[in-house]
Amino acid sequence: MPAHDTPNPKNPPVDSPAILVVGSGAVGGFYGGKLARAGARVATVQRSDFEVIRQRGFAIESIDGDFHFTPHEVLRHAGEYTTPPEYLLVTLKSLPELDIPALIRPAVGPGTVIVLLQNGIDIEEPVARAFPENTLISALAFVCLQRIAPGRIRHLCFGRVTIGLYPSGASESVQRLARLFQAGGVPCQITEQPLAARWAKLVWNAAFNPVSVLAGHATTTEMLAMPACEQLIIKIMKEIVDVARAAGHELPESTVADNLRATRRMEPYLTSMALDHMANRPLESEAILGAAIRHGERHGIPTPCLSGLYAMLTLLTRERSKETKTTV
Amino acid sequence: MPAHDTPNPKNPPVDSPAILVVGSGAVGGFYGGKLARAGARVATVQRSDFEVIRQRGFAIESIDGDFHFTPHEVLRHAGEYTTPPEYLLVTLKSLPELDIPALIRPAVGPGTVIVLLQNGIDIEEPVARAFPENTLISALAFVCLQRIAPGRIRHLCFGRVTIGLYPSGASESVQRLARLFQAGGVPCQITEQPLAARWAKLVWNAAFNPVSVLAGHATTTEMLAMPACEQLIIKIMKEIVDVARAAGHELPESTVADNLRATRRMEPYLTSMALDHMANRPLESEAILGAAIRHGERHGIPTPCLSGLYAMLTLLTRERSKETKTTV
Numbered sequence: 001m002p003a004h005d006t007p008n009p010k011n012p013p014v015d016s017p018a019i020l021v022v023g024s025g026a027v028g029g030f031y032g033g034k035l036a037r038a039g040a041r042v043a044t045v046q047r048s049d050f051e052v053i054r055q056r057g058f059a060i061e062s063i064d065g066d067f068h069f070t071p072h073e074v075l076r077h078a079g080e081y082t083t084p085p086e087y088l089l090v091t092l093k094s095l096p097e098l099d100i101p102a103l104i105r106p107a108v109g110p111g112t113v114i115v116l117l118q119n120g121i122d123i124e125e126p127v128a129r130a131f132p133e134n135t136l137i138s139a140l141a142f143v144c145l146q147r148i149a150p151g152r153i154r155h156l157c158f159g160r161v162t163i164g165l166y167p168s169g170a171s172e173s174v175q176r177l178a179r180l181f182q183a184g185g186v187p188c189q190i191t192e193q194p195l196a197a198r199w200a201k202l203v204w205n206a207a208f209n210p211v212s213v214l215a216g217h218a219t220t221t222e223m224l225a226m227p228a229c230e231q232l233i234i235k236i237m238k239e240i241v242d243v244a245r246a247a248g249h250e251l252p253e254s255t256v257a258d259n260l261r262a263t264r265r266m267e268p269y270l271t272s273m274a275l276d277h278m279a280n281r282p283l284e285s286e287a288i289l290g291a292a293i294r295h296g297e298r299h300g301i302p303t304p305c306l307s308g309l310y311a312m313l314t315l316l317t318r319e320r321s322k323e324t325k326t327t328v
Numbered sequence: 329m330p331a332h333d334t335p336n337p338k339n340p341p342v343d344s345p346a347i348l349v350v351g352s353g354a355v356g357g358f359y360g361g362k363l364a365r366a367g368a369r370v371a372t373v374q375r376s377d378f379e380v381i382r383q384r385g386f387a388i389e390s391i392d393g394d395f396h397f398t399p400h401e402v403l404r405h406a407g408e409y410t411t412p413p414e415y416l417l418v419t420l421k422s423l424p425e426l427d428i429p430a431l432i433r434p435a436v437g438p439g440t441v442i443v444l445l446q447n448g449i450d451i452e453e454p455v456a457r458a459f460p461e462n463t464l465i466s467a468l469a470f471v472c473l474q475r476i477a478p479g480r481i482r483h484l485c486f487g488r489v490t491i492g493l494y495p496s497g498a499s500e501s502v503q504r505l506a507r508l509f510q511a512g513g514v515p516c517q518i519t520e521q522p523l524a525a526r527w528a529k530l531v532w533n534a535a536f537n538p539v540s541v542l543a544g545h546a547t548t549t550e551m552l553a554m555p556a557c558e559q560l561i562i563k564i565m566k567e568i569v570d571v572a573r574a575a576g577h578e579l580p581e582s583t584v585a586d587n588l589r590a591t592r593r594m595e596p597y598l599t600s601m602a603l604d605h606m607a608n609r610p611l612e613s614e615a616i617l618g619a620a621i622r623h624g625e626r627h628g629i630p631t632p633c634l635s636g637l638y639a640m641l642t643l644l645t646r647e648r649s650k651e652t653k654t655t656v
Contacts, residue, residue, distance in 0.1 A: 214542045214640045215640040215643035218644075222643055228638055229636075229639035229642075232635065232640070235636070304560075305632070307556045307560065308557075308559075308636070311559075312539060312542045314554065314556075314557075315546040315551065315557060316542065316546075317544075318544070
């Protein structure tokens, strides 16, 4: 480990599994770095910024203290990784055009635990089907990160993760990963119901993410400051709560109020979807809105707000790609 | 009239009243030109493009045949008009920041008939209150016009107007204006219920205008091609129909279906609000959405779609003005 890397001062290494992070943007760089600080041998597969990361690693400016992360190896493809890792952490965006089983298959061994640290719902099934013998961990990050330059990440707020065995239950692999996160300084909660946790997180994401994009990259503060927009946010959240219930995940009655209260306490926050839209990156509309709408259809729960937002987002991003084409 | 002006070949002049057009963008230039072709002495008040219009008049490229319109006079302010006109035609955008009574007051004489050729609802009352002795005509244009350069207007489709005495009824002033429009080649329908006509037009405007903006300047064809977006359009239209009914304007039961069918028959159409947004001009959100939402509140009719769109449009345009500021 080069001298400029920063081991976690409070928690000495407890364990040093081999971890491969696939999709090492801001989320992968940040959590990969945290796991490295816990002592894990963390390699990364870079879809972008390969040369910079290989030469200089990740520089992370964090509210919890800046740190540096030099991956054990930096690869272009999972197939370049020689021995199957103990954990394979997927931190790619949840996009329908990404065939995650195909992307990770070359690196998955019989004992590899696959961890999906991604947004949205219904993201596990294709991976579970492709690797029926592997342990699958479903994980959620509650964090605000920005990639500010190649190899440079800004950590603005939060940071905790929630992890659980897919589709439910507990296992030693989950416990071990939780200890690693904790040792790296990441608050980590274990849940035996990771799917319910996904729906709970979706309540926030499905409301603030699309509205922030359509409203011209509005912050959470701007959205909640306008009563008509707050009403829209509440209606969207209630649609998710209703669909979640129909899908078998009863969320606490206070979910909507809790989300609003927590968001009001936050600094003005630009959602990840707004950041993606500003950077002309694809949006996680399918995993965040499309999947919820399909659950609603299956269970006869109307989702007028979700459907309307989904329609406008789809048209908006189609229009953007046209604009991009015409200006090239 | 200079040689390059084009009198209407089919309909010889029938009448030559003095008409002052206030707010002579695309709508004012087009309809002012049509009334001039009918023989009226049409002067214009230019908020923009003053020098160009005074030197060269308006060049109108129309699907019905190109024509040129040289105003009788080109003024900067209504106060420069010496004798009160017989008709004062307001073709300004319906924006809360425009004080129309103040803008037209210097030119309004005791016999001046004021004609509001504008979008939205609830636009007449301030003018009626300011000029209680004047005849007020409420008018709607069904037309697609673009200002393509200073003094140059493109007429893409439609063109008819509907006019009626405010708040209701008939009068010789209405008949005479209708004859002028017809003589100028503009199909003109007289209605004794212009407010109901406004609500009927609002059904289309409240749906397609905001969605086209939020969906990244989507055309009508793009919006209707996507089932989720068509559903959104239908929901918005139904909200307007419900609010209109509560406000005392029962629209035909087939209104929504008629609007959809007519729109499907149109060429791909970019709404005026999308054009305004692309040109960074203010949007008619208040007259098109805000007023309908307030009627809904007054009558206890829920308007979730209208309110949500209104909220996002308001945030979107606030964001735009910020962006504009930061790039200056």
